[in-house]
Amino acid sequence: MNHSSFDLAVIGGGPGGYVAAIRAAQLGMSTALIERDQLGGVCLNWGCIPTKALLRSADVLRHVRHAAEFGIKVSAPEVDLPAMIERSRSVAGQLNKGVVHLMKKNGVTVLSGHGRLKGEGTIEVTERNGTISSIAARNIIIASGARPRRLPGLEPDGKTVWTYRDALVPSSIPRKLLIVGGGAIGIEFASFYHAIGAQVTVVEMAQRILPVEDADVSTQVETSLKRQGIQLRTGNRIKRATRDNDSWFVDIGDDEGGRSETLRVDVILVAAGIVGNVEDLGLERTAAKIEKTHIVTDAVGRTGEPGLYAIGDVAGPPWLAHKASHEGLICVEAIAGLASHELDPACIPACTYSHPQVASVGITEAQARAKGYTVKVGRFPFVANGKAIAMGATEGFVKVVYDARTGELLGAHMVGEDVTELIQGFVIGKTIETTEAEMMRAIMPHPTLSEAMHEATLAAYGRVLHA
Incomplete structure (x- = not known):
């Protein structure tokens, strides 16, 4: 085993983790960043950035379709799905390279592998080829992120049951798409897939879509989406889903036993929340507490274990990249002993890039x-x-x-x-x-x-x- 010692080690290279690593390096700390997949995390590679690239393609498509209203004559546009996906992946790839450059520029040591706490400030790093090494750190930040919540009976297969990741690289446009979840992710994908030609239905358990937003906002968006032709089923849940050859037959209804409907769809996109990545991190060796798949922290990211911190999605809602990045700054500055401020949830903006x-x-x-x-x-x-x-x-x-x-x-x-x-x-x-x-x-x-x-x-x- 190879041993190295750092002032700070960060497990997870998403928008919380890599920003924390940069700030620590700026403050003169020797810093290691451990990432098992791609630097930039889900947000940059499979979330915020590539979805916005696809949504931009949808915006351009809408503008072209309405060009005549602006005095411009164009032929009817055609959707080139592979080109849209290629552009989306290219945008994500460009930013991923940017994060790699930032790590080198700031002198952050990047370790590719899965980090696991072994006690007394030691982290075991397992690379993809099975090679194991270990490092020591005076302080450790867990920024392991989160993953999509799975629904029983609707386990993703990448073909007819999707997570958001599958929805970013489809092989074709579904004729009929059912989206489970009317939050920001579900509504963004509803806007994109409707724009490129899919018949979209959204099922949401709450009585309105975007349930965390102001009620007037939800009402306006609901009106707009329905006017576009997107079907919305609020106050409904999936009661049963059955696969029959190339189709899904999905029974939806309310909890009062009143409304009931069977939908026939080609693809189901599950966007029903997330769960924190707390498994196989060695947290059971620590005094850190976990509640509802998230690590419990104080206002600057401290856990119940001295020297152990957590930030970003794994530390709880709101599950937003900019919140994770700001938590990283606050946490590192607290570790450095600087006067720091507490994160005020009332000052965290939320955005949904739908239409x-x-x-x-x-x-x-x-x-x-x-x-x-x-x-x-x-x-x-x-x-x-x-x-x-x-x-x-x-x-x-x-x-x-x-x-x-x-x-x-x-x-x-x-x-x-x-x-x-x-x-x-x-x-x-x-x-x-x-x-x-x-x-x-x-x-x-x-x-x-x-x-x-x-x-x-x-x-x-x-x-x-x-x-």
Whole structure:
């Protein structure tokens, strides 16, 4: 066995792990990063990035189909699925190489293999060929991520039952696709596959799709998707699924014994949540606690075991890449003894890159009222925004929720074109504890979609100008 010693070792090279490793190296720590698959993790290689590349292809397809509305004559577009997939994989590959370069640039030692805690600061690393080595580290961060939740009877086979990974590299476009789960992942894939020609049905157990978003947002997206032709079955669950030759017959219904329906589909995509990767890490040798497949930590990532930390998806929701990266920074700076801040869940934005897009930060109107706030709520529709009209993208709105007593921005919720690029303005506002006064004084450029952010705040206080 080969032995090496480091100030910090990180198990998992996803957006939490590799960012933590970079920050540790910047602070002068000797750092090792252990990754059993690809640097960048699921997000970069099989999640956030390649899905956005495919969704961009779908956006271009929609624009071409509507080119005549902008005075442009084109022939009817055709979907080239292999080319879409090739571009998506190329984008992911380019960024993967970028992470490899960043590790070299910052002097991080990368070990390819599976890391397992052996006690007393020792990690055993098993490479794919079975070679075993070990390293020692004064501090260890687990950033092992998560994987799709499996449903009994719907075990993925890569052919007719998919995980998100299978959905990124299909051999053909399913004629009829059933998506189990109406959260962000399910709705994004619904938008993509519908755009390229599949008949899509989404089944969601909750009473509305995107159930963690503001109710007004869910209603708007539901209306939009139905108008496009996507079938939505909310308040339903799968009661039985039977394979018959090349088809699945899926019985769905509610828990009250009322509604019942049998769907015949070609492919089932399971997007029903995730479970943390806590197995075979040697955690049983430590005092770290696991609850519902996630490692329990404090505000800076500490577990119950001295010198052992956890960040990212394995440490619990929200399961977002940017949350994992920020946790990595907070955790490493705490290890280094720097004055660090605690992660504020209310300042973590959430984005869904469907058509239309969804973006939010802070609490919803219902959550604010449940917490006892007296609120001022403002909405401004994109149909009244000059830039949106010029773009032909008038669907959606901006909604803001303020504390009526203090003027604190409690939450912001958006539906519409490129709102995932707009939400950062409200994120900064939340982070610096802005009030309605600063938002009203802010001068938004004209004509831009951002003017709807200003108008929504004005609307909350009865001062809206253009609606």
